[in-house]
Amino acid sequence: MEADMDAIRVENLTKRFEDVTAVNEVSFSVSQGELFGLLGPNGAGKTTTINMLSTLLKPTSGFAEVAGFEVTKNRDKVRKSIGVVFQEPALDGKLTGRENLEFHSMMYGLNRDDRRRRVDDVLKLVELTDKASVLVEKYSGGMKRRLEIARGLIHWPKVLFLDEPTLGLDAQTRRHIWDYVKKLNKDNNVSIILTTHYMEEADFLCDRIAIMDYGKFVALDTPSKLKDVLGGDVVCLEVEGDPEPLLREFKSLDWIKKVSRQEESLHLTMEKGERRIPELITIAQQLGITVSCVHLRKPSLEDVFLHFTGRTIREQEAGLNERNRMGMMAHGRR
Amino acid sequence: MVSWTAVYVLWLREMKRYARAKSRIIGSLMQPLFFLAFLGLGFNRMAVPGVQSGVSYIHFLVPGIIGMTLLFSSSMQGLSVLWDREFGFLKEIMVAPVSRVSIVLGRITGGTTTTMIQGVLVLLISMVMGFRLGSFHFFFLGLVFMVLIAFTFIGFGLIFASKMKDMQGFGIIINFIIFPLFFLSGALYPLKNLPLAIRVLSYADPLTYGIDGLRGCFINVASLPIALNLLIMAAFALIMLFLGTYFFEKSESV
Numbered sequence: 276m277e278a279d280m281d282a283i284r285v286e287n288l289t290k291r292f293e294d295v296t297a298v299n300e301v302s303f304s305v306s307q308g309e310l311f312g313l314l315g316p317n318g319a320g321k322t323t324t325i326n327m328l329s330t331l332l333k334p335t336s337g338f339a340e341v342a343g344f345e346v347t348k349n350r351d352k353v354r355k356s357i358g359v360v361f362q363e364p365a366l367d368g369k370l371t372g373r374e375n376l377e378f379h380s381m382m383y384g385l386n387r388d389d390r391r392r393r394v395d396d397v398l399k400l401v402e403l404t405d406k407a408s409v410l411v412e413k414y415s416g417g418m419k420r421r422l423e424i425a426r427g428l429i430h431w432p433k434v435l436f437l438d439e440p441t442l443g444l445d446a447q448t449r450r451h452i453w454d455y456v457k458k459l460n461k462d463n464n465v466s467i468i469l470t471t472h473y474m475e476e477a478d479f480l481c482d483r484i485a486i487m488d489y490g491k492f493v494a495l496d497t498p499s500k501l502k503d504v505l506g507g508d509v510v511c512l513e514v515e516g517d518p519e520p521l522l523r524e525f526k527s528l529d530w531i532k533k534v535s536r537q538e539e540s541l542h543l544t545m546e547k548g549e550r551r552i553p554e555l556i557t558i559a560q561q562l563g564i565t566v567s568c569v570h571l572r573k574p575s576l577e578d579v580f581l582h583f584t585g586r587t588i589r590e591q592e593a594g595l596n597e598r599n600r601m602g603m604m605a606h607g608r609r
Numbered sequence: 610m611v612s613w614t615a616v617y618v619l620w621l622r623e624m625k626r627y628a629r630a631k632s633r634i635i636g637s638l639m640q641p642l643f644f645l646a647f648l649g650l651g652f653n654r655m656a657v658p659g660v661q662s663g664v665s666y667i668h669f670l671v672p673g674i675i676g677m678t679l680l681f682s683s684s685m686q687g688l689s690v691l692w693d694r695e696f697g698f699l700k701e702i703m704v705a706p707v708s709r710v711s712i713v714l715g716r717i718t719g720g721t722t723t724t725m726i727q728g729v730l731v732l733l734i735s736m737v738m739g740f741r742l743g744s745f746h747f748f749f750l751g752l753v754f755m756v757l758i759a760f761t762f763i764g765f766g767l768i769f770a771s772k773m774k775d776m777q778g779f780g781i782i783i784n785f786i787i788f789p790l791f792f793l794s795g796a797l798y799p800l801k802n803l804p805l806a807i808r809v810l811s812y813a814d815p816l817t818y819g820i821d822g823l824r825g826c827f828i829n830v831a832s833l834p835i836a837l838n839l840l841i842m843a844a845f846a847l848i849m850l851f852l853g854t855y856f857f858e859k860s861e862s863v
Contacts, residue, residue: 329704332861354706365697371624383704426701452705 280343282307282466283328287466288337290323297323298492300337305468305483307433310460312481313470314576320443320490321470322362325438327420328468329359342433355383358427362470364436372422375411376429383430401455417448424455428465435459437469441476453479480525483486485578486583493583494512502574506532511580511581512555513540513568521564525555540568544583610712615707619715620722627723634727641731643676645670645738648797659799661830669830671735672823674794675728676758679815680794682727683759684787686720687766691776709858717850724759725752743829748838750835751826755776757842758819764849771856794820800832817843 283305288299298320300513305311312323326332328341330350339346366375372395380390398404401421411419420440429433438525441449454525457480458465471477477484485495494501514521518541525534525543530551533544545551546569559566572578580586625635649667693699699844702712732740742748769782793807794816800808813819822838825831831838 299646329834331703332702351706351708353703359704361697361700365699365701366694367626367698367701368624369629370622373626377700378618378622379705382702382707384612384614384706388803391750497733 280307280442281305282309282341282342283468284338284340285328286338288327289335289340290320290327291335296490297386298327300332301487301490301492302487303492303495305434305466307466308460308464310467310469310480311457312477312480313468313478313487314385314470314472314474314484314580315470315487319461319487321439321487323412324487325436325470329357329436330354346555355430356433358430358432358435358465360420360435360437360440362442364423366411366426369410371410372414373398373407375422375424379426380429385430393429397426397428400428400459401425416442418451420444420448421455423480424452424459428459428463432465433462434466434468437467439470439472440479441471441473449476456480474580475524478576485519486580487582492493494579498576501576501579505544505574505578505582506543507546507574509572509574510543510545510552511540511570511572512543512559512566514559515565515567518564518589520562521559524558524562525588610708610710610723612711615705616709616715616718618700620719623716623719623723626802627726635681636728637682638730638734640681641674642734644674644677645735647733649674649738650680655782657798659801663770664828667735667738668740669799669824670797671732671740671825673820674735674796675731675755676733676820676823677791677796678731678757679724679728679758679819680762680787680791682724682764683720683762684782686724686761687714687718687768688779688782690716690767690770690771690857691779694770694774697777710854713767713854716767717760717853720763721756721759724763725755728755734781735805742827747826747829748841750800750824754819754822754826754839754842757839757846760846761815761842761849763773764846764851764853767853768849768856769832771853774833786825790816793817796820815842815849818842818845826829 281304283303283357285304286296288301289296301320306465308496313324323332323390327334328339330346330467331348332403344352344356346353348556367378370378377390377395380393385393388580395404398407401424403418403422403425406414406418411422414422423438424440427503428439428539441452444452453476456467459465469477469480482499483495483497484501485492486501494504494601512521518539519534520538522534522541525531525541531545533541534544535542543555551567552571556566556569641716645667648837649670652666652670655666655667657666660666689698693702736742769778773779791813793814795811796816800811803811818838818841821833822835822842823832823835825835825838
């Protein structure tokens with residue numbers, strides 16, 4: 276196998292469900308050993324993308340290749356080359372941890388010796404050896420996730436898909452899983468595609484991140500380059516009363532690169548934000564506007580998301596729910 | 610094309626789940642047991658019209674109740690794809706690099722095994738209650754009938770499971786399809802007692818031939834020749850298995 280071959284190559288991939296286009300003409304490639312993140316709110320099309328790449332859904336149009344095999348033509352070869360950890364647990368609760376792993380290794384055609392060795396190896400990797408003979412229905416959420424990650428690795432996949440691997444887990448377990456993912460990626464040179472709607476997760480783990488919104492990629496780069504796009508720190512000012520005069524004043528200053536308003540608070544982008552705060556407050560006082568709260572944020576992916584989509588990821592989700600409700604009402608009227 | 614390891618491991622999973630669900634086994638034996646006890650013992654002293662003279666009602670009833678057990682157990686097995694979808698495990702099965710035919714075969718072998726265990730258990734219980742087999746060598750042909758009934762309704766369950774996205778239609782299938790199939794099959798009384806219009810429906814019900822075949826094998830009393838029953842049952846089993854496999858292969862797994 277060529278060393279520089281891409282683990283994943285996707286061109287104009289599209290999936291339409293009846294009247295919704297879940298994934299719209301997406302193109303990207305992931306190199307072998309890369310940790311690639313798909314970041315976006317619920318309903319952005321991340322899971323649909325993963326389902327297409329893992330052969331569970333047929334693309335409507337476009338081209339996708341995983342580990343050198345086309346996902347529509349060489350399904351079984353693709354399936355052999357990938358490990359998948361789905362968003363919702365896909366374990367059999369009536370089997371023990373070890374039995375779930377054995378089931379998997381037999382489905383993937385491992386021989387008896389490999390089977391025993393690999394199951395032991397991956398159990399040790401995720402520190403579940405002493406829970407191996409407990410029924411999975413008695414596992415905690417974090418243990419289930421670890422077992423699934425272990426299972427995804429048994430058959431030496433070239434590409435591992437992790438769909439929201441830490442959704443619904445507590446902060447400590449999440450940290451734990453992050454460490455595993457990093458370690459896996461380093462030690463085994465396995466390419467990892469991870470979807471998440473947690474900014475800090477994408478930031479901490481990924482070599483490159485694609486920001487996805489309404490089925491399209493709105494940006495794709497390394498986390499630090501994405502943050503550079505913003506051009507500096509963000510200072511947020513919350514004011515009492517009408518912020519409009521202040522907004523106008525800030526817009527006229529050339530050291531403030533960008534001004535935006537989110538209800539009562541103003542978001543200002545500038546270099547060395549901490550040194551500018553006193554000046555900002557003085558300006559506000561001159562205009563007779565009281566500043567009730569100030570905070571400074573070094574650029575985060577949250578801001579990057581805001582920059583590219585015009586919304587924060589939380590608003591985005593609220594908006595999406597709103598849209599769904601509206602859609603349903605429209606249906607109801609018909 | 611067919612991965613026998615995959616068929617085996619899917620079968621093994623079914624066996625493990627079955628062996629661990631003690632309450633499920635007991636629960637699913639209770640229903641046929643109640644039918645046998647209350648209908649069988651209750652009607653035993655009465656002459657049910659249409660039952661051949663010299664055959665006690667409980668002897669007439671047992672093959673019917675075995676048929677009922679097989680019907681319920683095997684359609685549940687076919688529909689168990691829905692549970693796997695609900696609990697997410699179906700995805701784990703579907704992303705595995707094995708042909709879809711192997712997956713269906715694994716389900717059918719697993720489902721048939723558990724269904725046969727249920728059927729034989731009901732037969733044993735009824736023998737404790739006084740049922741006696743007619744002749745010993747026909748007993749094995751009876752087992753063949755039982756397997757064919759299991760195949761037919763597993764295929765039938767698979768068709769529905771492939772067409773449904775969630776568990777919502779489940780109750781409808783049980784009440785509007787499985788129960789009518791049971792009552793139409795002549796499991797509880799001779800079909801001669803039914804009005805003609807309903808009898809026509811009965812002859813479209815695969816279970817009718819399965820139960821008549823079982824009566825022929827177990828108590829030497831049947832309204833159709835055993836060979837004819839066998840032929841029709843085999844045809845139903847083949848068609849249903851084929852359709853079940855076809856629809857399962859076509860269904861999207863997420």
